[in-house]
Amino acid sequence: MPNNQFKRGELYSFITGKASTAIARRLQKKFNTAALNLTIEQWSVLYHLWKQDGISQQELCNATFRDKPSITRLVDNLEKLDLVKRIASKEDRRINMIFLTPRAQQLQDQSMGLATETLNEALKTVPEEQIEICKSVLQIVYDNLK
Amino acid sequence: MPNNQFKRGELYSFITGKASTAIARRLQKKFNTAALNLTIEQWSVLYHLWKQDGISQQELCNATFRDKPSITRLVDNLEKLDLVKRIASKEDRRINMIFLTPRAQQLQDQSMGLATETLNEALKTVPEEQIEICKSVLQIVYDNLK
DNA sequence: GGCATATAGTTAGTTAAGCAACTATTCAAA
């Protein structure tokens, strides 16, 4: 396998993910400006609960690509913020089912709007077909390493 | 601005950067397996010092897209590992110039080889021209938000 | 039934990021 396939700067950008970092920072700023009092990581958990409420912590791990301790603490903090509740499953008492509170349900439209707005700003000058190619490359990268 | 330009899954991947996260995790595992005792973040600082030794902490902030406290603490930890030294500038005593130790100079070839190897694994099934398009899109995203 | 194994989640310890507030030094303008 050739060791000189990448020029240095390219290598660095791919590994450090400065584009996605920039997107996350911009979205966090919008959250702060809107006084949402929500981190991007917390939002990423709510994101999956808005799709499907009442899933287990393990399912949140899979959905958000995080390990179990990370989800434990994110759920801890979301509980403190009165955004989710842990409810023990009756069929399997090892499992916590995570449910949105009414407070969290209210955040969906506003925060998803800000996320869409951020992506529109990030991609406003990029042709649609290049976005598709970029997405597919990133998906392949993820699949290759998973 | 249209609020429905992105499907949900696409939005999420762009914001959370799961591809670059996967690359960083894979590289970290290679570092650990090779007993390099180095975090990806520490490596990213050394990366710029290998290009140019003896730059200031502020220049490291710009190069690595980190804020000043982050660099302060990364340099703290790199000093503890005997990988860099802070040397106060004689022209401007506010400035710390950061210099690689011989120990850090020895890490360059091995760690850069592992980084290249990781990218080759990540991108092995992706045509060259799609990699170029992906890179350019990510650069535009960064520029749009900077 | 009982024991080994797997699974769900938690806790502890280290590293790192972001923000705000702070010190020290330099520079520039009155």
Added chain:
DNA sequence: TTTGAATAGTTGCTTAACTAACTATATGCC
């Protein structure tokens, strides 16, 4: 020349990530 602003770096606080070790529950095999 002194005073105010800008710059370089540090510290404290909170949130989050990863690893390893842990508890509790469930499952499956004998």
